[in-house]
Amino acid sequence: MSALRRIIHDVRSVELGAVTRYEQHQLVVGRDQVQALFAEPALASVRVHTAVPGDRVRIIAPLDVVEPRSKGPGGGVFPGWIAPVNRKRGGDTHVLRGAAVLAAGQLPRNQEGLIDMSGPAAERSPFGRTHNVVIEFDRADDASWQEAEVALRRGLLRLAVHLADAAVDAAPDAIEELAPPHRAGTPTGGLPRVGVITNLQTQGAFKDVFVYGRSMAGGLPTLFDPAEIEDGAVVSGQYGHPALRNPTYLHQNHPVIAELRARDGQDLGFAGVVLCPEPVQQADKELVSTHAAWLCRAAGFDAAIVTKEGAGNADNDLMLKVDALEADGLTAVALYAELSGADGTGPPLVAGPRRGAVVSTGNYDQRVKLPAVERAFGGTRLRIADAEAIAAVEVPTAAILCALSPLGAGRLTCRSEQQLGGVA
């Protein structure tokens, strides 16, 4: 597996302008250049906006989110989409840290969510803290929704590279060396070897995740090069449960991989990454889980953290993997969101492992009051609250993009409290 250097450029402001440029932590997005990047037959028009932390802005129906990254003039990020798969791996990747590009608007099977740039929702979503370039779109009359969605994804990926290209000659704020994981059989100085299993949703159009541009549906788990995940080999086309979604940005910045790397060589050895499909049939779930556990053993893992995308179906995949790992003698921890009702008194898990352990990413049903905002992108109404897009609303945590991040990006958890009597 390959070594990678992240060349970090911190973005502290973003604005629209005539020509894209990056200097002194300031990103200017060229309006006409954005139009050219989204020139696709399936899109009638796009509009570009910025939304930055502290703004009284709400983004309705956010779709995918991508971090601007570039490998320089030769290209190479987002293999399988806008770069060839057979290219040199690793090397240097420029990162516009603190910036994100995202699309917003209605799409079939996009469960409507939101991002607020200030207030309690901003605290709960990783994208309430990034400097966002927001794309609104209109589908071409003669295009299908599926064609529009593919066009939008290509546009977002091109825009992400275009913005990061502007920083390749700038002096970096930091350079981060990312070593490959420890191979099976190599010494780790007695430290336990801990890896991660990441389940990718595979439920067809609008509910699929792409690995090198391909769906994992029907496939088996695979050991995967984390440097390739950094470079955008995993791209999301999945629009279910907003709070339980893993946009491309969070694969590029996989939180569990980041935390394993942070402690690598100190109290653990980072053992690697296994990617798995989330099939919908029980027999397939069992096969994928058993095979994933075998793969972890073959790769020399002592322990694995297991992540998912979605809920219900996805919870069963998580449960089966934790049970399979523990049965094989590996230590397993899963990241779950709880579904214990608005008052928190319901059973927290709909499916859970028989052994192993579960980290909570928050309660899906807990309600959050959001203040009114001045401006909204992505729509004029918030359908889930049956309210104007800018209105003060109360929504379940489930509606806030990535608030219950199954990849562990969020700071929400739940604790048990004893309560007497009922809840009004």
Place this chain on the structure above:
Amino acid sequence: MRIVHYVNQFYAGLGGEEAAGIGPRVLDGTVGPGRLLAQLLGEAHQIVATIVCGDDYAASTAAAAPELLGMAQAAGAELLVAGPAFGSGRYGLACARLVAAAHAAGLPALAAMHPDNPGITDAGAAPVVAAGATSRQMRPTLQNVAAAIAKLATGATLTVADGRVARIARVGRLVEQRAAARAVELVLRRLAGERELTEVPIGGFDAVAPAAPVDKATSATIALVTEAAVVPAGNPDRLESARATRWLRYPIEGVDSLDSGVWESVDGGFATTAANADPNRVLPLDAARTLERRGTIGRLHNEFLVTVGNGTQVATARRFGVEWAAELRKAGVQAAILTAT
């Protein structure tokens, strides 16, 4: 203090399942477990009447609780005690609804049931005292109930020390470390020997023992029930597509097949294109009618029950299960086919 005691048909000595359909009625003085409870209460309190209802009637009739409350008030109740219902779902639901209604009306009330009884959440703000899982724990349970009554009669609030069932609420919080960092920390501590550590308690899932097979399918009445959100096209009764709070019933008398365009699934948890092209595939009415015509089954029940399973809370789903069982028993159904998605 004048106490009115609620029990089901079984503990009132009126019969078992065959008597579960009887409506509310009043009996003088103590009946069944009320006799032991009266002994334990001593001289200070008197059980003046016992109110009774069949489990099926109580669990499937919204008006049962207010009607029973009215009877208790007419008997001069100053305090109402319901149960113990132990682990029985329909009985627990009836006790919980009755004490909730009494509490709301300002009449001091308490119920007794096992903490895992599916009815427990319906007690609302009224106190519930823990009972054992089965009637084998009758005496120790009633000892606790008697002590709780004595305390409640003084106007004091019951606490966990009185055997009151506390609701454990999982309360969400923002913490310093993100979940991924907490997961790594947890793995390392488990590897270091703290095997039982977990943020979310695991296990505790129900295992439902299947009922005995139907004796003679050829003479049985079979019901179709589903959590696949199958409703008349247009969803006139606004069944939720996720996080259900209620269930609905639809007549199928004289209907041979669920035709596309006439019926649809409004489930938000799966792609409904195939289900809506032929709704029989999620609620197999066409196949069931064929079996009925061939005489393989006796008769198909004349309505189906429906809710949506997508994101629905476990506690709510358990309550639906208790209510559906009562409904179907009352209607003389021997078996049900539950289709899930």
